[in-house]
Amino acid sequence: MIVKEKPLIFITNDDGVYALGINSLIEGIRSLGEIVVIAPDGGRSGMSSAISATNPVRLNLVRKEEDLTVYSCSGTPVDCVKLGINEILDRKPDLILSGINHGSNAAICVIYSGTIGATLEGCIWGVPSLGISLCDHSPDANFSEAVKYGRKIAEKVLEEGLPKGICLNLNIPAIPELNGLKVCSQTKGYWAKEFQVAKDPAGKTVYWLCGEFTNEEPDNEQSDEWAISQGYAALVPLQINMTAYDFLQEIKGWEK
Amino acid sequence: MIVKEKPLIFITNDDGVYALGINSLIEGIRSLGEIVVIAPDGGRSGMSSAISATNPVRLNLVRKEEDLTVYSCSGTPVDCVKLGINEILDRKPDLILSGINHGSNAAICVIYSGTIGATLEGCIWGVPSLGISLCDHSPDANFSEAVKYGRKIAEKVLEEGLPKGICLNLNIPAIPELNGLKVCSQTKGYWAKEFQVAKDPAGKTVYWLCGEFTNEEPDNEQSDEWAISQGYAALVPLQINMTAYDFLQEIKGWEK
Numbered sequence: 001m002i003v004k005e006k007p008l009i010f011i012t013n014d015d016g017v018y019a020l021g022i023n024s025l026i027e028g029i030r031s032l033g034e035i036v037v038i039a040p041d042g043g044r045s046g047m048s049s050a051i052s053a054t055n056p057v058r059l060n061l062v063r064k065e066e067d068l069t070v071y072s073c074s075g076t077p078v079d080c081v082k083l084g085i086n087e088i089l090d091r092k093p094d095l096i097l098s099g100i101n102h103g104s105n106a107a108i109c110v111i112y113s114g115t116i117g118a119t120l121e122g123c124i125w126g127v128p129s130l131g132i133s134l135c136d137h138s139p140d141a142n143f144s145e146a147v148k149y150g151r152k153i154a155e156k157v158l159e160e161g162l163p164k165g166i167c168l169n170l171n172i173p174a175i176p177e178l179n180g181l182k183v184c185s186q187t188k189g190y191w192a193k194e195f196q197v198a199k200d201p202a203g204k205t206v207y208w209l210c211g212e213f214t215n216e217e218p219d220n221e222q223s224d225e226w227a228i229s230q231g232y233a234a235l236v237p238l239q240i241n242m243t244a245y246d247f248l249q250e251i252k253g254w255e256k
Numbered sequence: 257m258i259v260k261e262k263p264l265i266f267i268t269n270d271d272g273v274y275a276l277g278i279n280s281l282i283e284g285i286r287s288l289g290e291i292v293v294i295a296p297d298g299g300r301s302g303m304s305s306a307i308s309a310t311n312p313v314r315l316n317l318v319r320k321e322e323d324l325t326v327y328s329c330s331g332t333p334v335d336c337v338k339l340g341i342n343e344i345l346d347r348k349p350d351l352i353l354s355g356i357n358h359g360s361n362a363a364i365c366v367i368y369s370g371t372i373g374a375t376l377e378g379c380i381w382g383v384p385s386l387g388i389s390l391c392d393h394s395p396d397a398n399f400s401e402a403v404k405y406g407r408k409i410a411e412k413v414l415e416e417g418l419p420k421g422i423c424l425n426l427n428i429p430a431i432p433e434l435n436g437l438k439v440c441s442q443t444k445g446y447w448a449k450e451f452q453v454a455k456d457p458a459g460k461t462v463y464w465l466c467g468e469f470t471n472e473e474p475d476n477e478q479s480d481e482w483a484i485s486q487g488y489a490a491l492v493p494l495q496i497n498m499t500a501y502d503f504l505q506e507i508k509g510w511e512k
Contacts, residue, residue, distance in 0.1 A: 046309030048334075049367045053302030056454065056462035078304075078368070083463060086450045108380060110498055111305045112334070124364060124446045156510060165444070166500045181511050185499040188421070190380045194342045198312065206312035207339060237507065239500040242366055243441040244422045244493040251493065254412060255437050 006067070007033035007158055010093040010122070012080040013101060014044040014114025017062060017072045021100035021134065021143055026068070028147035029097070029154055034067045036089060038080040040114075041072040045103075046209075047114035049121065050076045059083060077118035085125050095158055096122030099132035100146045102139065106171040106224040106234060107187035107213065116169060116238070123167035123240050128157045130167065135228060136174035146172040149181065149233045169236045173228045182227035184234045188216040189225070262323070263289035263414055266349040266378075268336040269357060270300040270370025273318060273328045277356035277390065277399055282324070284403035285353070285410055290323045292345060294336040296370075297328040301359075303370035305377065306332045315339060333374035341381050351414055352378030355388035356402045358395065362427040362480040362490060363443035363469065372425060372494070379423035379496050384413045386423065391484060392430035402428040405437065405489045425492045429484045438483035440490045444472040445481070 009032060013022040017039035026035060038059070057075035064070070071088070073080045081096065098118040105113040115131045122129030132150040134141055153170055162168070169186075172178070194211035215225050224234035265288060269278040273295035282291060294315065313331035320326070327344070329336045337352065354374040361369040371387045378385030388406040390397055409426055418424065425442075428434070450467035471481050480490035 043310065046307040048304035048306045048373065050304045050306040051302040051368050052465055054299065056456070056464045058460070058462055079465065082450050082465065087453070087463065108496070111376060111380070111496065112307050117304065120367060124367070126446075153510075163503060166503050183504055183508050183511055185501065185504060186497050188497065190382075194338050197343070200312070204314070206314055207343065208312045209308055209335065209338065235507070235510070237500040237503045238498040239503075240364070240367065240498075241442055241444065242494040242496075242498065244495040245441065247419060247422050247493045247495075248439055248441060251491070252439050254409075254491070255439055 007094040008089065008091060009033045009035050010084050010089065010096045011035060011037045012039045012077055012098050012118045014040065014047055014077045014118065015102050016040050016042045017070065019102060020139060020141065021102050024143035024147050025097060025100045025132065025150060029151050030068065032154065032158065036084065037070040038073050038084045038088065040077060040080065041074055044077055044114045046112050047076045047117060048112050049078050049117035052076060052079050057083065077114040078121045081118050081121040093127055095154060096127050096129040097132065097154060100143055100150060101133035102141060103133065103137040104135040104171055105131060105133040105169060106228060107189050110169060110186060110238060119167050119169065120240055123165065126164060128162040130154060130157060130170060132170045134172045134174060141174065145178050149178065153235065165241055166237050166239050169238055171224055171228055171234045173231055175231055178233050179231040182232040182234055184224040184227050184236050185222050186236050187220065187223035187225040189214050263350040264345065264347060265289045265291050266340050266345065266352045267291060267293045268295045268333055268354050268374045270296065270303055270333045270374065271358050272296050272298045273326065275358060276395060276397065277358050280399035280403050281353060281356045281388065281406060285407050286324060288410065288414065292340065293326040294329050294340045294344065296333060296336065297330055300332055300370045302368050303332045303373060304368050305334050305373035308332060308335050313339065333370040334377045337374050337377040349383055351410060352383050352385040353388065353410060356399055356406060357389035358397060359389065359393040360391040360427055361387060361389040361425060362484060363445050366425060366442060366494060375423050375425065376496055379421065382420060384418040386410060386413060386426060388426045390428045390430060397430065401434050405434065409491065421497055422493050422495050425494050427480055427484055427490045429487055431487055434489050435487040438488040438490055440480040440483050440492050441478050442492050443476065443479035443481040445470050
């Protein structure tokens with residue numbers, strides 16, 4: 001009898017290693033394989049694909065149990081993935097999961113999100129990668145549907161893999177029971193009215209980033225925002241090659 | 257006689273407001289219009305599209321001359337663009353320039369680069385945006401060819417605009433005279449051997465990010481790395497919609 005090696009699953013996030021979302025995910029998928037977690041030692045929301053280009057990064061062992069090792073890291077979500085693959089794991093993982101994020105990463109949030117930054121990084125390394133977010137920012141949100149759908153997609157990806165250069169972004173509406181899964185496109189839109197202008201205690205002006213999302217295609221039933229608004233889990237495949245090929249052909253004449 | 261309003265050009269970077277690259281760019285394109293600069297108060301390399309999600313951001317006026325206003329900002333490159341559009345400029349700029357970066361932002365660097373983060377942000381706001389990088393990290397690099405080509409593309413974009421959702425990434429090889437311009441795709445590749453492991457003065461392990469780029473398609477004559485290696489300025493159109501549409505169709509069946 002051949003004993004098949006357990007899948008090696010790497011987990012990170014951008015809310016930090018002690019957040020409820022990542023710990024709900026760890027418990028929910030623990031039975032699927034050997035789990036190694038490297039996650040930031042505190043919140044790193046909005047870190048995108050930032051890397052620690054000028055400062056060294058530190059790792060600390062948080063806990064070690066059978067088939068589960070958890071580290072905290074002083075760096076960014078992308079640093080966590082890079083450290084895992086380059087320094088900690090003894091082989092390339094079979095799957096990278098990022099999340100479960102406290103808050104939506106649908107639409108243009110893919111550009112700013114540390115959760116998605118880590119997901120893209122896994123993809124750059126050729127590892128099937130899935131970012132998972134729950135559309136609820138509260139620290140004690142109910143992650144049960146997010147874990148259920150996240151695990152289902154994780155199992156699918158472990159079975160079938162993903163094409164090179166493509167990863168997945170899963171967003172879960174904050175409702176007790178979902179209507180199902182929709183495979184979607186990234187909703188077109190942007191964040192507007194972005195700052196609250198305030199004074200610090202010394203009377204100097206400071207700018208707090210806040211803002212509200214403007215959906216430029218609210219009627220697009222193929223978009224992730226639409227799916228979420230209808231109570232569906234929204235799954236968007238993302239590609240790391242950002243080349244606009246059609247427009248590339250249009251401006252070939254600029255070479256002259 | 258109708259006096260046409262001067263173009264409003266917004267400039268930022270990720271090397272900081274005092275870097276030679278951004279100041280070379282400012283001087284090189286100053287005659288094209290009214291210039292407003294908001295750039296980080298120090299280096300922000302590798303900041304990607306990071307935003308200041310939890311801390312307030314500050315602005316300081318650095319200098320004000322005819323048709324030129326320069327601010328420094330305590331935030332990220334993307335914060336600079338957001339502040340410019342939301343708080344400082346009295347109208348949407350006609351063009352956003354980011355750079356000139358000290359160091360290449362070709363290939364997969366688009367994902368990590370603060371220079372490109374700011375360029376993508378301009379694009380999200382619907383402003384024609386161009387990131388410019390010179391493949392030379394030295395603080396006293398020669399920016400003359402980069403300024404020449406950057407200005408040429410900037411003039412083209414001011415004339416013709418860019419389609420919604422698309423921006424430009426221009427990389428300039430570090431040679432005295434270029435062979436011309438190539439319109440290219442983002443080279444497939446990744447950074448490998450990424451960390452130097454060292455001890456801090458207290459004897460604790462720290463990880464310094466470094467690494468080397470692995471080009472997965474060195475023979476692709478349409479790629480930006482190839483163009484740069486042949487002495488051409490490499491211009492890649494980038495899109496902010498990261499949806500992998502072909503694969504989306506393939507996994508529609510997962511909805512069941």
